[in-house]
Amino acid sequence: MTGVAATYPIGQRPAPARRSPLISNGVLGMLIFIFTEVMFFAGLISAHTIVRSQAAGQMCPPYGQPRLPVEETAFNSLALLVSGVVLVLAWFAFKREAASARIPLLLSIMLGLVFVGFQGVEWTAMLAEGLTMQSSSYGGFFYLIVGAHAIHAIGALVALTWAFHRLESERLTASQLATVSAFWYFVVLVWPVLYLQVYL
Numbered sequence: 001m002t003g004v005a006a007t008y009p010i011g012q013r014p015a016p017a018r019r020s021p022l023i024s025n026g027v028l029g030m031l032i033f034i035f036t037e038v039m040f041f042a043g044l045i046s047a048h049t050i051v052r053s054q055a056a057g058q059m060c061p062p063y064g065q066p067r068l069p070v071e072e073t074a075f076n077s078l079a080l081l082v083s084g085v086v087l088v089l090a091w092f093a094f095k096r097e098a099a100s101a102r103i104p105l106l107l108s109i110m111l112g113l114v115f116v117g118f119q120g121v122e123w124t125a126m127l128a129e130g131l132t133m134q135s136s137s138y139g140g141f142f143y144l145i146v147g148a149h150a151i152h153a154i155g156a157l158v159a160l161t162w163a164f165h166r167l168e169s170e171r172l173t174a175s176q177l178a179t180v181s182a183f184w185y186f187v188v189l190v191w192p193v194l195y196l197q198v199y200l
Contacts, residue, residue: 026179034186037152041190044148045197048141055137062136066129069122070199076118077195080153083111084188087160087181094177098167101177105164112157112184119150145198149191156184 023031061067090104123143131139159180166172 024175024178026175027182030179030182034182037186038190041145041148041194044141044145045193048145048197051137051141061138064130065136065138066126066131068142068199069125072118073122073195073199076115076122077191079111079118080115080188080191083108083115084185086111087184091177091181094167094172094174098170098172102164102167105160105167108184109157109160109164112153112160116150116153116157119146119153142198145194149187149194152190153187156180156187159183 086104087108090101090108093104094101123146126139126142131142133140133143163172163177163180166176
């Protein structure tokens, strides 16, 4: 008995089975972007470490420069970390029922705004005390590293706000929420590294 390949008329051929992707295109694209940003911040941290090691034994902060608000920023950092935890809760709530993610998503955005707002207050105080990018490498690296993080935080908050508006209009998909959440998780998780490097 010989095997004969099954033949179908052109119009009746079965559609090829499509496997669902392990990760959505949006999330994959965001992860690639995050990888490049990790390299960016790694470069900033490396440069800061080299300059700091060359100034070993010198006064820190330099004479006439204000001390960074370590304790206040630690408290502010807590708001950012809690925001990340609340966003995880928003994701699980969304998977159960989309509408139930409204409050945790909004709370995560509000905590992020608190973090950015207090960072702005900190910058204003530091500028008033004479710490500028031109005053010393101490000030230059502070504004460069913390400022780069602030720009990322603002961008991620804009993305989260966009997601919240889509959720309100019942148009938010799980892939979209996962994509913007990945960006916010990066902002949250890179901050403790920057805090330890710049403030301590």
